Amino acid sequence: MSDARSDIFARIREALKVKAPKPHLKGEPVAGKTSAVAKPWLPDGGESADASLAILAEQLAKLKAVLIRVPDQAAAAKAVAELATAKNWQKVAYHGHPLLRPVAAALPCEAWEADASFEKQKLEGCDAGLTTCESIVAQLGAILVSSASSGGRALSILPHVHVVVAEAGQVVPDLGSALALAKARHGDQMPSMLSFITGPSRTGDIERILVLGAHGPKELYLVLVG
Amino acid sequence: MDDSKAIFLKDATVNAADGDQRAFIRKALGGYYTNRDLQKARYRDWERARDAASMAKWSAVNDLANVLEKFVGNFERNGGVVHWARDAAEARAIILKIAEDNQAKAIVKSKCMTSEEIHLNDALEKAGFGVVESDLGEFIQQLRGEAPYHFVFPCMHVKREAISELFTKHLGTAPTDSPEELTMIARRHLRQLYVDADIGITGANFLIAETGQISITENEGNARLTAALPRIHIALSGIEKVVNHLDDLSVLLPMLATAGAGQPMTCYNTLYSGPRKKGECDGPEQFHLVLLDNARTRILADPEQRDALHCIRCGACLNVCPIFKNIGGLAYGTTYQGPIGSVITPHLRGLKQWNHLSGASSLCGACTDACPVRIDLHHHLLHNRRNATKESPTLFDQVFHHGFNFVIKRPWLFATGGRIFRATLPLLQKLPIPYMGAWMKTRDLPKAPAQSFRDQWKNQNV
Structure with missing residues (x-):
């Protein structure tokens, strides 16, 4: 296959011998990091923590994700337990994380630490998946999960409901900040999966009518502590 | 006529006449326009x-x-x-x-x-x-x-x-x-x-x-x-x-x-x-x-159209294209439909067989305006038309362009031709004009003005 590789590179180098003009822009091109350059043009993510939280709440509501704000860990455990009772969950899978173990322990139903003894068929049968996250993007209402923060790849997508427990300090204003944070935290040892989750799974494939719960979770809860 | 072109013309004609289907597509896209504008406003x-x-x-x-x-x-x-x-x-x-x-x-x-x-x-x-x-x-x-x-x-x-x-x-x-x-x-x-x-x-x-x-x-x-x-x-x-x-x-x-x-x-x-x-x-x-x-490197080798490789396949150009909305996606017969498909398909599959897609555009530019990465879509459709004519000109292209070239360089001939054209225009309406059949089927020729533009300009300036 090295043959195809060198052929393709030869074609590319040959093609690029002729320079292309810059695109027709509205303004002058600005040098610098894309997110810094585009920040004043993109949707607002808030200049203060409070402003960001307000934007986040608005975005999540539009996305039909549910935001539950609680003052402390104990209240978070109570809120998730109430959800489990209200929704009649029988089995909840959770990521083995210090923030989540007390929440799982307070559940009124079976709780299974999925990443300790992973089994995909068993996970498919769970009502809800409980994870932490890397960060939360106010600007877009997006929650960044990773294979490191969320018990692998499947826990945040396979169960019918996804519950994220996070701290208010994890909210960042915009997408650029979330990407920079992930890079700073993991360097060149990125988790094998990083996923921005923007609301419950959805499709508009039938007559462009919105339906929630296409293949992933039908419901998404963000329990924000602090 | 090549197969791909014949199939395109047949399907496009049938689909454009299907009012129900067109209304269905318009309705399906209606929600998209509303949501897109709401998000763009942020x-x-x-x-x-x-x-x-x-x-x-x-x-x-x-x-x-x-x-x-x-x-x-x-x-x-x-x-x-x-x-x-x-x-x-x-x-x-x-x-x-x-x-x-x-x-x-x-x-x-x-x-x-x-x-x-x-x-x-x-x-x-x-x-x-x-x-x-x-x-x-x-x-x-x-x-x-x-x-x-x-x-x-x-x-x-x-x-x-x-x-x-x-x-x-x-x-x-x-x-x-x-x-x-x-x-x-x-x-x-x-x-x-x-x-x-x-x-x-x-x-x-x-x-x-x-x-x-x-x-x-x-x-x-x-x-x-x-x-x-x-x-x-x-x-x-x-x-x-x-x-x-x-x-x-x-x-x-x-x-x-x-x-x-x-x-x-x-x-x-x-x-x-x-x-x-x-x-x-x-x-x-x-x-x-x-x-x-x-064939992506073929597009890369064309600096004029290299920006077609910027495409992030969002589909915005399809959603606003009057041609797409009227003939539907299947008529194109391509993997990539709509304006971006019409631009890149001739590169991927050959300009000779797929140049008809360059004509599948009103050149209104809605696609270019919609493109988030600023691909100059409607101009590329024109570029493909030009390239196709250069690569394999039809007899009509050759005769017409040589003829036009000859006449336009000779003002006296242009003026005389114009006079004859104005006088015979009512006749032309009734005659089958070669190459103009499809155009004439749904359109009337305008009435010829009494004076040419050049004459009007001269008189106005007096």
């Missing part, structure tokens, strides 16, 4: 954001050799395996070999237009591998045995009654007219397939050189499941999808969603670097990436 300067998106792609495409090399180095360092395919046949052979080497029993796929481009499903099925499309729209199109109608909304032309019938026939489910219930039928049917499949095939929306990650954009969660549960993940991507920095996604991901689907971001935007890492509990054991040229 941008503090959408036009400048388009500048940033355009420059992010421009800088990668115009330094493709270096950026691609860097990407591949990082991708391999993360534990992935890169395969190179000069054309569709090589890409199919690579994927078939992976399936054979691993004795795959079941393959699940998430939406990937590049796989449509190389006709991957046909090849897998002929080799005896079962393959199931998991994106709802693609799943429906696979059951219908039909190509996608729109490369983002594959079955937007199919009414719910037809989908219900299709599911009853293939899955044995009870009829329903609820889009929600239909979605749940597909959800229940596909869930076990993810668990059972041993190979998951996905596309890639962006390849990030800086980190060696691939980025996949979707709404349903089917790509997430496809890349999570099977033991082998194969991604297929064109070489032009590469961008320099992870940070470039801070503009590209939201704009892709807003331009293409009227969303702030699509539901899942996922970055993959390598197979399951040490200490991770799930994820594939092998991660393969097939990088495809398939």
Whole structure:
């Protein structure tokens, strides 16, 4: 296959011998990091923590994700337990994380630490998946999960409901900040999966009518502590 | 006339006359326009954001050799395996070999237009591998045995009654007219397939050189499941999808969603670097990436149209195109429909057979205005028309252009010709004029003015 590789590179180098003009822009091109350059043009993510939280709440509501704000860990455990009772969950899978173990322990139903003894068929049968996250993007209402923060790849997508427990300090204003944070935290040892989750799974494939719960979770809860 | 052109003209004529279907498509797109405008309004300067998106792609495409090399180095360092395919046949052979080497029993796929481009499903099925499309729209199109109608909304032309019938026939489910219930039928049917499949095939929306990650954009969660549960993940991507920095996604991901689907971001935007890492509990054991040229370097070699490689496949140009809305996606007969398809298909499959698509445009420029990465779409359609005429001019082109050239250089001849033309115009209306039949069928010629423009200008200035 090295043959195809060198052929393709030869074609590319040959093609690029002729320079292309810059695109027709509205303004002058600005040098610098894309997110810094585009920040004043993109949707607002808030200049203060409070402003960001307000934007986040608005975005999540539009996305039909549910935001539950609680003052402390104990209240978070109570809120998730109430959800489990209200929704009649029988089995909840959770990521083995210090923030989540007390929440799982307070559940009124079976709780299974999925990443300790992973089994995909068993996970498919769970009502809800409980994870932490890397960060939360106010600007877009997006929650960044990773294979490191969320018990692998499947826990945040396979169960019918996804519950994220996070701290208010994890909210960042915009997408650029979330990407920079992930890079700073993991360097060149990125988790094998990083996923921005923007609301419950959805499709508009039938007559462009919105339906929630296409293949992933039908419901998404963000329990924000602090 | 070439086959592709004859089929295009026939289908376009039939579809344009189908008022019901056109109204259905308009209605389906109505919600998109509303949502897109609402989301665009959240941008503090959408036009400048388009500048940033355009420059992010421009800088990668115009330094493709270096950026691609860097990407591949990082991708391999993360534990992935890169395969190179000069054309569709090589890409199919690579994927078939992976399936054979691993004795795959079941393959699940998430939406990937590049796989449509190389006709991957046909090849897998002929080799005896079962393959199931998991994106709802693609799943429906696979059951219908039909190509996608729109490369983002594959079955937007199919009414719910037809989908219900299709599911009853293939899955044995009870009829329903609820889009929600239909979605749940597909959800229940596909869930076990993810668990059972041993190979998951996905596309890639962006390849990030800086980190060696691939980025996949979707709404349903089917790509997430496809890349999570099977033991082998194969991604297929064109070489032009590469961008320099992870940070470039801070503009590209939201704009892709807003331009293409009227969303702030699509539901899942996922970055993959390598197979399951040490200490991770799930994820594939092998991660393969097939990088495809398939004439992309031909577009790259045309500096005038190189920006067509900026395309992030959002579909915005289709959604606003008056031609697409009237003739529908299937009439194009291409993998990529609408304005971007009309621009790149002649490069991918030959200008001679596909130049008719350059005419499938009113040159209104709505596509160029809608493009989040500022591809000069409608001018490229003109460029293709010019190139086709240069490459293989028809007899009409030759006679007409030489004749025009001869007359325009001789003012006396031009004036005399004009006088004769004005005098005989009423006659022309009644005569069959060669080459003008299709135009004349639905139009009347205007009344000839008494004076030529040149005469009017002269008199006015007196």
